[in-house]
Amino acid sequence: MKKVYNFNAGPCVLPKPAIEAAIEALKDFKGTGMSVIEISHRTKEWDAVMDECRSLWRELLNIPDTHEILFMGGGASMQFLMVAMNFLEKKGAYLETGVWAKKALKEAKGLGEAYAVASSADKTFCYIPKDYEIPADADYFHITTNNTIYGTEIRKDIDSPVPLIADMSSDIMSRPVDVSKYALIYGGAQKNVGPAGVAFAIINKETLGKVSRYIPTMLNYQTFIDGASMFNTPPVFSIFVMNETLKWLKAQGGVEAINKINVRKAEMLYDEIDRNSMFVGTAAKEDRSIMNVCFVMAPGKEELQDEFMAFAKDHGMVGVKGHRSVGGFRASLYNACPVEAVEALVACMQEFEKLHK
Numbered sequence: 001m002k003k004v005y006n007f008n009a010g011p012c013v014l015p016k017p018a019i020e021a022a023i024e025a026l027k028d029f030k031g032t033g034m035s036v037i038e039i040s041h042r043t044k045e046w047d048a049v050m051d052e053c054r055s056l057w058r059e060l061l062n063i064p065d066t067h068e069i070l071f072m073g074g075g076a077s078m079q080f081l082m083v084a085m086n087f088l089e090k091k092g093a094y095l096e097t098g099v100w101a102k103k104a105l106k107e108a109k110g111l112g113e114a115y116a117v118a119s120s121a122d123k124t125f126c127y128i129p130k131d132y133e134i135p136a137d138a139d140y141f142h143i144t145t146n147n148t149i150y151g152t153e154i155r156k157d158i159d160s161p162v163p164l165i166a167d168m169s170s171d172i173m174s175r176p177v178d179v180s181k182y183a184l185i186y187g188g189a190q191k192n193v194g195p196a197g198v199a200f201a202i203i204n205k206e207t208l209g210k211v212s213r214y215i216p217t218m219l220n221y222q223t224f225i226d227g228a229s230m231f232n233t234p235p236v237f238s239i240f241v242m243n244e245t246l247k248w249l250k251a252q253g254g255v256e257a258i259n260k261i262n263v264r265k266a267e268m269l270y271d272e273i274d275r276n277s278m279f280v281g282t283a284a285k286e287d288r289s290i291m292n293v294c295f296v297m298a299p300g301k302e303e304l305q306d307e308f309m310a311f312a313k314d315h316g317m318v319g320v321k322g323h324r325s326v327g328g329f330r331a332s333l334y335n336a337c338p339v340e341a342v343e344a345l346v347a348c349m350q351e352f353e354k355l356h357k
């Protein structure tokens, strides 16, 4: 197989052992003589996967008993609507830190009163707003902890006087989180915890049941709690690979251990961006994401952008292009991205600089 360094923003690089296990299970699931996509989800073999997956989530993120772990279809984008359906009664408060935060807010506005408490739209979302007050009369406060597109991240569990809800699609399991501080943490799996096709929600059961609207069955978190995420057919293959991805993470030493590696990888790349005369970082330094590193050509070197893209591609780099809405470059350094890939990208940037000195 061709050797590449995969910096895709999601779907993205996954642990090799998880992919190997998926290939095996596609052929023969646990010696059943059937593929994992051929078996019934109402079997003891499948129950064992669901149970193992839930208990790995609980163990790896230290999830307290107050919170349930749910798996659903519809991606994080469906969660934007589910959040508002299940929590919005009088007023929803949002921190507008990027495109995904805006999309979450839009869904809430469609159902009632919702607004941005603070926004960094004035500077193309290159920073996290700091001076704002969370309204004590809001039903909830919604944040997007990692801004996949602009490369900013809230790495601290903030204190909120109202139920705190976080989209952690692109930094879940990359660092320790105090789950007890959140009413709900949700996201799409397709960055750190598996392939596309399954969304996760970690929800404090006590925070539900406070809205007066009718909530359609499939948009109601209670449905997934009552049915142990199997009210209807779950996305079995995606959950299978998620389970294998979490097994891999546990074998790496868990979330604390991977966080150290993630910080090291990000520091290596940011140090190079700051040192290299060809590039500049786009996110405010104090808010830089450990997961998505965004940068552009330095002033005066803009015309070299396509040349660097081609140069990086020739050196085996995949997915270093910035999001289509912002341009420039973005390297996503999710859990399964090895240190070696970051070393290769840094070497490639150094070589490019030498070429143009």
Ligand SMILES: Cc1ncc(COP(=O)(O)O)c(C=O)c1O
Residues within 6 Å of the ligand: 010, 074, 075, 076, 077, 078, 100, 144, 146, 147, 148, 149, 167, 168, 169, 170, 187, 188, 189
């Ligand atoms: C922070 C964040 N939220 C939400 C989404 C949307 O996820 P999905 O495609 O699963 O709907 C993404 C996708 O990249 C994301 O990065």
